[in-house]
Amino acid sequence: MIRLSEVSRTFDGRTGRVEALRGIDLDVGDGEFIAILGRSGCGKSTLLRLIAGLIPVSSGEITVGGTPITKPRQDIAMLFQRPALLPWRTVLDNVLLPVEIFGWKRADHRERARELLDVAGLAGFEKRLPHELSGGMQQRVSLCRSLIGNPRVMLMDEPFSALDALTREELSGELQRVHMSSRATVVFVTHSIDEAVLLADRVVVLSPRPGRVRKIVEVNIPRPRTLGRNAHLAEVAQVSADLHELLMERDQPVAAGPEGR
Numbered sequence: 001m002i003r004l005s006e007v008s009r010t011f012d013g014r015t016g017r018v019e020a021l022r023g024i025d026l027d028v029g030d031g032e033f034i035a036i037l038g039r040s041g042c043g044k045s046t047l048l049r050l051i052a053g054l055i056p057v058s059s060g061e062i063t064v065g066g067t068p069i070t071k072p073r074q075d076i077a078m079l080f081q082r083p084a085l086l087p088w089r090t091v092l093d094n095v096l097l098p099v100e101i102f103g104w105k106r107a108d109h110r111e112r113a114r115e116l117l118d119v120a121g122l123a124g125f126e127k128r129l130p131h132e133l134s135g136g137m138q139q140r141v142s143l144c145r146s147l148i149g150n151p152r153v154m155l156m157d158e159p160f161s162a163l164d165a166l167t168r169e170e171l172s173g174e175l176q177r178v179h180m181s182s183r184a185t186v187v188f189v190t191h192s193i194d195e196a197v198l199l200a201d202r203v204v205v206l207s208p209r210p211g212r213v214r215k216i217v218e219v220n221i222p223r224p225r226t227l228g229r230n231a232h233l234a235e236v237a238q239v240s241a242d243l244h245e246l247l248m249e250r251d252q253p254v255a256a257g258p259e260g261r
């Protein structure tokens, strides 16, 4: 679904040239959930913005569904760190905002909006205003809004990082359910090992300066996954420990050869 071939990106900043990403090769399968994990500044957000078509690659190519990405597309949705809801619109009307922006028929999407809110645990809150909801609930509304157009691809840039640990875990559970019901292909940027292990089919670990793929770790743990006591606690702990080790390694040579599928 998403293919990155030899993707590099440099920025010409005020203090000189920054090589944010170098030679990224990655194939993301249809319906797959990929987490991009790495230290601050290793190019995670840049990678997401490139896939979204918000900024161009310096070299290499990105295709989504076989078509090169040159600009933002309606079938690619993006979810940011903050919910950015319109304060004067109800929860339901916020979820339906893209329907108006893209000129789709509201009546065709109202039922889907209610379904999404239901899956996200917000049934009964349709008529509330954003300020009447907690931060976690607002981010759930934002998640529903990004899914209303049934995007083929969801790009998520640390969407839960402003929330407390328990709410993050709860939302990870909801995102797992929403993903299972939407089957969108997801690329999820995070600093959090826990989040990556709970959510991803594969975790792409980036190494910094320039950002490169250090390793891709498969997570073969049945869903839904939780951090609490459960049958797969030992496997969750093992993958978390492996990722921790990879993140803590410094100045190790990057895995050679093509990465991904």
Ligand SMILES: Nc1ncnc2c1ncn2[C@@H]1O[C@H](COP(=O)(O)OP(=O)(O)OP(=O)(O)O)[C@@H](O)[C@H]1O
Binding pocket: 011, 012, 013, 018, 019, 020, 038, 039, 040, 041, 042, 043, 044, 045, 046, 047, 191
């Ligand atoms: N518009 C820009 N102009 C100049 N340099 C930039 C720009 N955007 C990103 N960079 C640089 O590219 C590198 C990667 O930045 P990016 O924001 O992608 O990292 P990140 O892994 O998402 O970081 P964080 O986890 O802290 O959000 C950094 O060194 C950053 O300073």
